[in-house]
Amino acid sequence: MRLTYYTDYSLRVLMYLAVLEEGQKSSIGDIARSYGISENHLIKVVHELGKLGLIATSRGRGGGIKLAVDPKSVRIGDIVRQTEKDFDLVECFDVLTNTCKLSSSCKLKHLLASALQVYLNKLNEYTLADIVEDPSTIQILLQE
Amino acid sequence: MRLTYYTDYSLRVLMYLAVLEEGQKSSIGDIARSYGISENHLIKVVHELGKLGLIATSRGRGGGIKLAVDPKSVRIGDIVRQTEKDFDLVECFDVLTNTCKLSSSCKLKHLLASALQVYLNKLNEYTLADIVEDPSTIQILLQE
Numbered sequence A, B: 001m002r003l004t005y006y007t008d009y010s011l012r013v014l015m016y017l018a019v020l021e022e023g024q025k026s027s028i029g030d031i032a033r034s035y036g037i038s039e040n041h042l043i044k045v046v047h048e049l050g051k052l053g054l055i056a057t058s059r060g061r062g063g064g065i066k067l068a069v070d071p072k073s074v075r076i077g078d079i080v081r082q083t084e085k086d087f088d089l090v091e092c093f094d095v096l097t098n099t100c101k102l103s104s105s106c107k108l109k110h111l112l113a114s115a116l117q118v119y120l121n122k123l124n125e126y127t128l129a130d131i132v133e134d135p136s137t138i139q140i141l142l143q144e
Helices: A005-018 A028-035 A039-051 A076-083 A101-105 A107-123 A135-143 B005-018 B028-035 B039-051 B076-083 B101-105 B107-123 B135-143
Strands: A055-058 A064-067 B055-058 B064-067
Touching: A005 A028, A005 A039, A005 A055, A005 A064, A005 A076, A005 A135, A028 A039, A028 A135, A039 A055, A076 A107, A107 B107, B005 B028, B005 B039, B005 B055, B005 B064, B005 B076, B005 B135, B028 B039, B028 B135, B039 B055, B076 B107
Parallel strands: none
Antiparallel strands: A055 A064, B055 B064
16 A cells, blocks of 8 residues: 555655745755656646645746645645545446446445545644644755 | 555455355355456465465365454454555655655654554454455355
């Protein structure tokens, strides 16, 4: 059971932007270099986070990327729900491709769905601000 | 976020065996045909479930596969924990391959680990007997 790299990178971009100083902006290049990951991977991530209204991008001199929301208002479960496209824990979650004959009366499916809900609810107990509680340490680690 | 096919098939094999009549045995071929899945996929699944002590296999005339445990004593979270090999939700869960600089002071990692625990605890509220609560309906569906 893994989250996708897409979700992993989305969370990292948001954490990076959440510890910027007031008024500071960043760029895909800076974020990619700090984490040692490919810029190409981040282009789509940043684009999608923009479409979700979580980050804002401005062009030109003085432009860059910054958070578009208050980190205290963004809950982690909500981010994961939006970035993780596939929550089909087992085959029968997708009725179009399911072949399991038991799905009409299977209690396992409902149990897995309810455990997933519990998982996301737990993540929603924390906001983006909570997971970057110590911004100065995170800034130092990102510059190393 | 998906469970592996390996876990999915393990749960299906256990459900199949849990609804057999007292004293009845089955075979990989029967189970594969009932679910419309490949026998090859099930060979390893059945072998591993045997190693976990969940099913027993006997050879020869009258031989076959049956549950080796009382379905009321097997909790779903424990099965998933044993069959799902990879619970590395994000990169930093594996210290050997992690490249994220934040992992030493990242609260996200701990939050994801605790949400995973909550997920498995929820699954552990139910046993194999609970998810095949209506064995006769499941038997009918498997024969269709």
